[in-house]
Amino acid sequence: MPMEDIVTNKNVSSQVSQTKIQDIWESISLSKKACWITKHLSEPVIFFLIEGKIQLTINYTDIYTVNQSEMCLLPDATHCKVEAVEQSHIMICSLSIEFLLFGKEILEELPFDNIDPKKIIKKLPVSETILQYLLLLHKCMKEGLDSYYFFDLKRNELNLLLFAYYKEIELTQFFQSVLSKDILFKRFVLNNYLLVKNVQELAELANYSTSGFIKKFQKIFDESPYKWMQKQKATKILIEINRGVKSLQEIGNEYKFSSYQHFSSFCKAMFGLPPTEIYGENLEMNI
Numbered sequence: 001m002p003m004e005d006i007v008t009n010k011n012v013s014s015q016v017s018q019t020k021i022q023d024i025w026e027s028i029s030l031s032k033k034a035c036w037i038t039k040h041l042s043e044p045v046i047f048f049l050i051e052g053k054i055q056l057t058i059n060y061t062d063i064y065t066v067n068q069s070e071m072c073l074l075p076d077a078t079h080c081k082v083e084a085v086e087q088s089h090i091m092i093c094s095l096s097i098e099f100l101l102f103g104k105e106i107l108e109e110l111p112f113d114n115i116d117p118k119k120i121i122k123k124l125p126v127s128e129t130i131l132q133y134l135l136l137l138h139k140c141m142k143e144g145l146d147s148y149y150f151f152d153l154k155r156n157e158l159n160l161l162l163f164a165y166y167k168e169i170e171l172t173q174f175f176q177s178v179l180s181k182d183i184l185f186k187r188f189v190l191n192n193y194l195l196v197k198n199v200q201e202l203a204e205l206a207n208y209s210t211s212g213f214i215k216k217f218q219k220i221f222d223e224s225p226y227k228w229m230q231k232q233k234a235t236k237i238l239i240e241i242n243r244g245v246k247s248l249q250e251i252g253n254e255y256k257f258s259s260y261q262h263f264s265s266f267c268k269a270m271f272g273l274p275p276t277e278i279y280g281e282n283l284e285m286n287i
Contacts, residue, residue: 030084052088057081
């Protein structure tokens with residue numbers, strides 16, 4: 001969720017320098033009258049205003065005021081100008097598809113056909129429990145904690161807190177602007193991609209032709225299903241290896257590799273290292 005500064009007389013600081021962590025969380029301080037502008041967001045984000053008061057201009061036209069201890073959700077592809085009415089501290093969380101699909105019982109009931117396109121964002125008060133959670137997270141950032149997996153887990157924890165401390169109707173209204181009728185297809189993919197060996201099997205399970213499935217998948221996920229599935233598998237394998245709970249052979253078997261050699265080759269292709277050398281390394285995928 002990169003943002004760029006558009007004024008000169010201000011004091012803006014970000015507590016996390018690691019790019020991958022900033023893809024999940026950012027902690028932003030703005031002095032009075034400081035102004036930031038988002039680039040078009042690749043994923044929806046939640047703005048939590050910890051202190052102060054800000055004004056958001058959405059897509060150059062719609063203006064919203066966000067007060068201390070309020071949160072609002074911005075859809076992806078949104079252009080947003082952020083202006084501090086007074087000294088402000090903002091926590092920003094970027095939402096993954098997995099996050100949005102977590103509360104599936106609620107999301108299945110969303111009134112997709114009744115979404116008001118003029119009401120781009122909704123606001124909710126930040127509960128005291130979530131406020132304390134955010135302050136602790138900010139403290140971890142300020143002290144230099146740089147574990148991507150920690151911050152990803154904290155995002156999942158936020159999901160649990162939201163569904164614990166807010167009413168279903170509140171969350172329905174809060175999230176409806178970022179959800180579409182493709183939600184069931186996305187959930188199907190997330191629930192089933194680990195159960196199949198390849199794209200063809202996943203398409204068959206979804207009752208699509210392979211070509212039709214690939215076309216729909218690329219439209220929704222913005223990349224090929226093969227590449228996406230490889231990334232998802234690699235991410236989960238990397239987490240399992242770094243947890244150190246299961247043996248490498250167990251991990252390879254769990255993810256349906258025909259042999260340990262095949263598993264090792266996959267790790268080398270995705271991470272540049274064999275599985276025996278991955279533990280504790282800060283790796284990025286090579287696709």
